[in-house]
Amino acid sequence: MDILRKIGVTSVAVAMSLAVSGLVSGVPQAEAFPDKPVNYIIPFGPGGESDITARHQQSFFKDKFGQDLVIAYKPGGGGAVGWSQLNGMIGDGYTMMGINLPHIVVKPLQKDVGFKTEDIIGVYMFHYTPDAVVVNADSDIKSLQDLIDYAKANPGKLTMSGSGKGTANHLAQVRFDKMADIKTTYVAFKGTGKAVAALLGDQVKAEWGYTSVGAKHEGKVRLLAVAMEERHPKFPDVPTFKELGFDLVSGAYRGIAVPKSTPEEVRVKLSEMIGEINADPEFRKRMENDGMALLDVGYKDLNAFVAEQAKAYEAAAREAGVIK
């Protein structure tokens, strides 16, 4: 029923927008955009954080632009399967794909995965989930200093779970160990859910997780520090690494890219549209409640931003042996 009604409404909207664009001649093409549903491909499986943030955008997209944002999944190879096919898709603005840092930087450096970082045409980076050091609420480790002290007294014995290798969590661990001159043991799990389960079940002493872990498991875990420029509005009591003297601002950055053949004005238009969703106070509130941090890097600044991040990632990934 719902679907039928939705289709009905969509077709009426399409008919109306067609009629309007027909009547008012001389309106540039980009103005009528979008006049049909936009495909949004997530290169991971459903249920992960990339999916959830896309779902947050989905309802606002419909409200603001009158068209459905249709989410599809193309998982495989840690995102590489999707990104290697992106530029072969139709570049009319109706197909876009989620992109993630550090993945799009680290994967092509590992091996030939069918795409290069500079081949990916990003139009907007809209948020990041900041890295955070997480311990159980009842842990003896009460502060980041406690953790450093423990690691210094027991080199290599401090086990920390995290999501995957060559990921934001892993690279943050490598960078932090160097900054604090400690040696910890990173245990990679498949996804944040399993890394948290290992922490909650006392399989590991601490976790390199995200601020979203603190939001999702409120009361059971404690964040020791977050890798942000300023404190996260949801966790006003948790210090940043910067405050504690470590220059670490990092996390899983998410954005949207389009096929290379997408015309310049459509790229700009999409960038503005995603920026508009990002500016919505209700959207911001929802994202921050989930522990994410918003980010506004538009089409024009995106290449410089990725290049800047890539430097730190590449160095850490080499250090960690992820890139040989």
Add this chain to the structure above:
Amino acid sequence: MTGLDYLWQALTPFNLLLALAGVVAGTVIGSLPGLTATMAVAVLVPITFSMEPASALILMGAIYTGAIYGGAYSAILLNTPGTPSAIATTFDGYPMAKRGDGDLAITLACVSSVVGGLVGAAFLLGLAPPLAEVALAFGPVEYFWLAVFGLTLISALSDGNLLKGLIGACFGLLLACIGVAEISADIRFTFGSQVLLGGIETVSALIGLYCIPVMIDLVATPDRHLKVTTESKGFRLREALAVSWKSKFNLIRSSVIGTLVGILPGAGGSIAGLVAYSEARRSSKRSDSFGTGEPEGIQATESANNATVGGGFIPTLVLGIPGTPPDAVILGALLIQGVRTGPSLFTENGAIVYTFIYGLILATILMLPAGLIIGRYAYKSIITIPKALLVPTVAFMTMIGTYAIRNSISDVVIMIVLGVIGWFLNRFGFSPSPIVLGLILGRIAEQGFVQAWTIGAATEDLTGMFFGRPISLVIIAFTLVSLFYPLIRKRWSMKGGAVSAD
């Protein structure tokens, strides 16, 4: 009982309609090879935005339950498990269908699924918070041993053919290594090709290895697909209920196994079904008839896999850690609705949780009439459709289904190649199940091993890590029993033979 007041909230006409619609849609989706419960739930997410959280959960839970049951159809009628959960259903389901008892097999699967679903939901209702701790007690090393245990079930499942079973399992283990490694992010065995980058997807391997050989054989032989009995026997519900009553202990035991395995995130319905199956076979008086169309085999698998639905919701709702892939999608949908999961969900948001659990129970009960009717229809169409129509239709659906899993044409190619390999291997007496088990369990075992080794090496206690934890030791004991059970049984029967000779 807990939160009984919420039962009435679950019973609104709208919720009833959602539960029924969900079960029907889920059953149909699950019956098509390649269309999975995860996909069905993911497609629904945008529709649930405008619903009350409890109603949204009921709809998604109903679809999920229906899809797990629907997987039994293709397992019984086409020898193709639609989901990994239904692998063990093929062992006895297809032989039953071949000899003309497909209708009974489907009705049995329906009754067993309802029982399993109800047991799982009962645990979710009454014992969720304490049981969630089980999920946390399972560390990497426990998952490693659990996967090894699952692999040893091959020895129990391949009587007299142990060597071929083990070779098949090794082939599966090798297949599991292809692609980007889950933990280390190394790229392995892709031979520079992007086709293999994403690895071998489990469901496409299932379709290829089980379904394609059946299709080839159908084309190559002049016989009808399934034996047709002349007179219609209706649902054969009375017969199915009588059989179910006789093996009620089997049903309850399998349901409890299913619930417990379902609680473990990442273990999944395939292990639940297999453990329940081999346990049923071990304790049955008719052990020897397992694999040749023994109703108890279907009952064990189908009750266990539907019990994983309720079991999987336990860590999902209590800990916010998804028990199964569909749970991950449901958890995401809840987050978007602004519902926080966690122990407080049961106390502060009791209205949502208990309304949902009663809704799930309701959907499970509705599955009985809905499942029987759809099952009857599925059975009739499969036996009456002429082969010239059946084969192309099924072949077409397997391609669509395989493509749909990851929107990937590579998966379709891999599926067909594996299918041809599977057909040749079948000629030489290799069955597909050990291969698929190796593929599924190899990944779990590898992850668990690497993680356990890393932690053990860091804390300088590798022996203690692998052999010093109580749960691990129990699983190791089960593993040894299952590995040597065929030998032990042989010895027993020899002794028995000696006694009777006296």
